[in-house]
Amino acid sequence: MGIKLLALAGSTREGSFNQRLLDLAVAAAGKAEIAVTPLKLADYPLPVYSHELEVSAFPEAALALKAEFVAHDGFLIATPEYNGSISSVLKNAIDWLSRPTGGESIIALSAFRGKIAGIMSASPSPFGGLRALTHLRQIFQTIQTLVVTEQVAVPAAHAAFDGPVLKDPLPLQLLDGLVRRTAQVAAALKA
Ligand SMILES: Cc1cc2nc3c(=O)[nH]c(=O)nc-3n(C[C@H](O)[C@H](O)[C@H](O)COP(=O)(O)O)c2cc1C
Numbered sequence: 064m065g066i067k068l069l070a071l072a073g074s075t076r077e078g079s080f081n082q083r084l085l086d087l088a089v090a091a092a093g094k095a096e097i098a099v100t101p102l103k104l105a106d107y108p109l110p111v112y113s114h115e116l117e118v119s120a121f122p123e124a125a126l127a128l129k130a131e132f133v134a135h136d137g138f139l140i141a142t143p144e145y146n147g148s149i150s151s152v153l154k155n156a157i158d159w160l161s162r163p164t165g166g167e168s169i170i171a172l173s174a175f176r177g178k179i180a181g182i183m184s185a186s187p188s189p190f191g192g193l194r195a196l197t198h199l200r201q202i203f204q205t206i207q208t209l210v211v212t213e214q215v216a217v218p219a220a221h222a223a224f225d226g227p228v229l230k231d232p233l234p235l236q237l238l239d240g241l242v243r244r245t246a247q248v249a250a251a252l253k254a
Pocket of ligand 1: 079
């Protein structure tokens with residue numbers, strides 16, 4: 064299809080359920096022959112966003128992460144739910160990446176505008192991070208990224224995984240659909 068997806072989880076926790084969910088999405092993309100670049104936010108240590116830092120010393124890690132977003136057509140993102148919203152590490156990354164760099168206009172949003180996202184969440188709660196998914200959708204709307212209607216929420220994540228594997232086949236099927244739709248819409252938008 065000629066499109067490239069970037070895949071990342073909004074958790075840097077060792078043994079993260081969301082990283083495991085993302086790894087399954089990346090595997091599904093691989094099976095469907097969709098080009099996907101997995102990256103880890105832990106490899107891009109970002110300070111908490113501040114205007115002072117932005118104007119005096121824009122972090123190299125933020126520039127490098129932004130370059131990855133700019134170079135891809137869409138995103139597969141697994142977010143934890145923290146107090147009914149997305150994780151702070153993910154929000155902080157989005158905030159840095161939404162800032163103009165290299166003389167861009169304030170509304171350029173070059174990391175996000177016109178791109179596609181497929182979103183997923185795993186949580187120990189019975190709701191599987193649904194509130195975080197709703198917030199992530201809303202944030203993407205603000206920064207001009209289309210989010211496909213499909214999404215995957217894995218409840219009771221502590222019992223849902225057996226190591227890297229999901230015990231129930233249903234979320235895996237949903238994950239496959241999510242990944243394929245994200246790639247399809249990205250390809251249609253690029254055409
Ligand atoms: C600060 C904090 C707030 C949390 N709030 C919620 C919440 O609102 N809803 C929920 O389902 N889980 C909540 N949790 C539990 C996380 O879903 C759980 O820690 C999960 O394992 C995080 O995702 P990860 O495994 O990918 O790191 C919270 C955890 C932390 C640390």
